[in-house]
Amino acid sequence: MSYVFWNARQRVIAELAETIAATYFKKAPIEPALIADEEGISYCYGHYQNSFDGLLHCQEEHFHIFLNLDRLGERDWPRTRFTFGHELGHYFIDEHRNELLSGKTPAHPSFNKLFQKNPVEIEADYFASCLLMPADFFRNFCVRSILNEALLENLSKHFQTSLSSTIFRYYNLNISPIAIIMSKAGKVEKVMATSDFKFWGRPVKGSPIPPTTVAGEYYTQGKKYDSTEQLFADDWFTDKNAEQIQLYEKCYYLANNSVISLIWIKERY
Ligand SMILES: [Zn+2]
Structure with missing residues (x-):
């Protein structure tokens, strides 16, 4: 298609x-x-x-x-x-x-x-x-909410949809800048980013997951995090603007040695 x-x-x-x-x-x-x-x-x-x-x-x-x-x-x-x-x-x-x-x-x-x-x-x-997850209902639920794992969990409870389908809907509706990196057995399977996600130098399909990322820690050390973790953008992206910019990464660990990494920029207050 x-x-x-x-x-x-x-x-x-x-x-x-x-x-x-x-x-x-x-x-x-x-x-x-x-x-x-x-x-x-x-x-x-x-x-x-x-x-x-x-x-x-x-x-x-x-x-x-x-x-x-x-x-x-x-x-x-x-x-x-x-x-x-x-x-x-x-x-x-x-x-x-x-x-x-x-x-x-x-x-x-x-x-x-x-x-x-x-x-x-x-x-x-x-x-x-x-x-x-109709767009109007979904967007209304997100009004005045910043992206975090609680918002995704609340959306998933409200719409009675799985967390992964909720994440993809959030991405699809372009509500705030995010990237989704799917990986399997330590390698990148798919990279998706909203049009306003500003970092380039993105990992390509088949490349190894960087070991300093949250997904990388799972593949190299078997570490799983329940919470959202902070890291620097250059852990994932080679973009020259990526240094010193903080990101959040929340990993969802799936069966078959697969991980969905949801990545977004840490808001400044
Ligand atoms: Zn069918």
Whole structure:
């Protein structure tokens, strides 16, 4: 998907998801099950081993969503709610629904992944994040709040979304300058930064995580921090403006020897 095309698609999908959220809800949390009820989509929570996380099935123009608790956990867990929102995306996004209605694809099995590669899955994930965390609600919650881990945790509780999906939504809405560095087994997987994040000389995919960063301490010494840590910008960035500027880094440690580093500039008071 080209950048320009994806930008245009994002706008269309956000508008669709947020209009649906605003039709049924005046405030968070958004309940995907209620939207399904209102739209005449049936659904069930069951035990389907490892077949899928969620699945949208179409038969004779009737849509049914299956949610697999063997992989998702409980009905009201953020992961289950996100998957429900994702399946609703396959229903509400015209191209996805028409594909099912045409009978070319009988059902749409989906798996939760931090980084999806299939464009159809990327679109349904984006739909879920806009549906569960509508921009207006999300921005209003952030008004007069500076970024810190408590804000992210409060957002995640308020919207009943996972911390990682909340962080990506915060990033996506460009609320304040932040960078997200994903790493795995000591190497950079992906670097994302908002347009106003001022440091360049960013680590590139495949490069080793600098040992003086918080993520670096995990990979080199096995140290995990629950709290947000302070460091200097030149620990992460080779930008000549990075010296002596203090940053915060909050690490979220995932399974598979992976870390999400959330990085932002320390406010001056
Ligand atoms: Zn899917």
